Amino acid sequence: MTNPLPLKSEKPSRTTLRDVAILAGVSEISVSRVMRNAPNISDSLREKVMTAANALSYTPNRVAGALKNQTSNLVAVVLPSMSNDVFPSVLDGIETVLNEHGLHAVLGVSEYDSERELRVVRELLSWSPMGIILTGLHHSDHIRGMIAQLDIPVVQIMDVEGDPIGSAVGVSHSVAAVAAADYLHGRGYQKFGYIGAWSERPGRSRARRLAFERRLAELGTPLVASHISKDRSSAIVGSEATKALLSAHPNIDCLFYANDDLALGGLFHAMRAGIDVPGKLGLMGFNGIEIGKATPLPLTSIETPRFEMGEEAARLLLSQSSEGFRVVDLSFKLVEGGTT
Structure with missing residues (x-):
């Protein structure tokens, strides 16, 4: 489903190094040294400059010193992790479309850390990319301010439930979680648990857990317990x-996981412990990664169209100047495996 959004209003002018120097009460050379991470900078100077830079949503302009026309064939891409098959698949989709147009992705990884994301975005934007692709819809005011000043296309991926900066493409995580709850309840399971990770910093996994809990309560089978690593x-x-979780709550007969990596670990534990899956314990993941389909008991999961999501993100970025902002809700698929 595609929802057209109006073109945004005129963007503010880009903050300069001199603006930061004036606000911080230091010289432009001092600001430049801090932004370049030069050696022998005092903590007090660094804090003074970075406080001013954040307040002004400042990003260095490295291209200005290298290219007179300040143009770039780069697209900044900020992903939270590359530790499993999810985001590499998204990146493959992005690069497939960008390569067709002579563009190249430059990648930054935030590790689901907001401060690191701010540093990554500032560094990538300093090269004046022609556009930026961010993960998720929730970003700091500093990041939103930096992007607004540059007046470049922006697309947010993986989620469609929220207030995007520009265009967005993803799936409805709350709808997916409700579908999971309905399916598992329909299979006859009654005592549910949930397992997550990253201290639930990914807002999407938190949204799924909350929607899963709400739906289970509506069905009369409230969540027994959760474990968030x-x-x-x-x-x-x-x-x-x-x-x-099973040691603390041995009555649990079904587990829903934040993703397939965690669910596969649960399956391996059940196999080692001699637990009958799916008879005594049902297991369900999220994302539908390939390895989950290759195990002796294929994993039941919600499959997300990751490669297609990357392709659509790149297309939205390239068409944004002519077509405006759009929100594209891609459909997920519930894949019934051997674990439920």
Whole structure:
């Protein structure tokens, strides 16, 4: 589903290095040294300059010193992680379309950390890319301010539930979670648990958990317990979390996971512990990654169109100046495997 949005109003002019120097009460040379991470900079000077830079949504303009026309064939792409098959697939889709137009993606990884995301975005924008692709709809005011000053196309991926800066393409995570709850309840499971990671910094996984909980309550089978690891998603984390949750709540007969990495770890734990899956314990993941389909018991999961999402993000970026902002809701698919 595609929803056209109106073109945004005129953008503010780009903040200069001199503006930052004036606000910070230091010289332009001092600001330049801080922004270049030069050695022998005092903590007080760095804090003074960065406070002013953040207040003004400042990004250095590295292209200005290298190219007179200040143009670029680069597209900035900020992803939260590259540790599993999810975001590499999205990036493949983005690059497939960009390459057809002689453009190149330059990547930054935020590790689901807002401060790191700010640093990554500032660095990428300093090269004056022709556009930027961000992950998710929730970003700091500093990031929104920097992008507004540059007046470049922006697309946000993975989610469509919120207030996008520009165009957006993704899936409805709350709708997907409700579909998961309805399916698992329909399979006869009654005692549900949930397992997540990254301290639930990804807002999308939190949205799924909350929607999953609400739907279970409506169905008369409220969530028994959840386990949210502070560590990054991995099969090992999923295995350990599954063991811990089942030890504390042995009556749980079905687990819904924030993603397939965690769910596969849960499956491996069940196999080692001799737990009958899906008879005694149902397991369901999210994303539908390839390895989940290749296990002896294929993983039941919500499959998201990651490659297509990347392709559509690049198309939206390239068409934004002529067609305005759009929100594209791509459909997910519930893939029934052998774990439910």
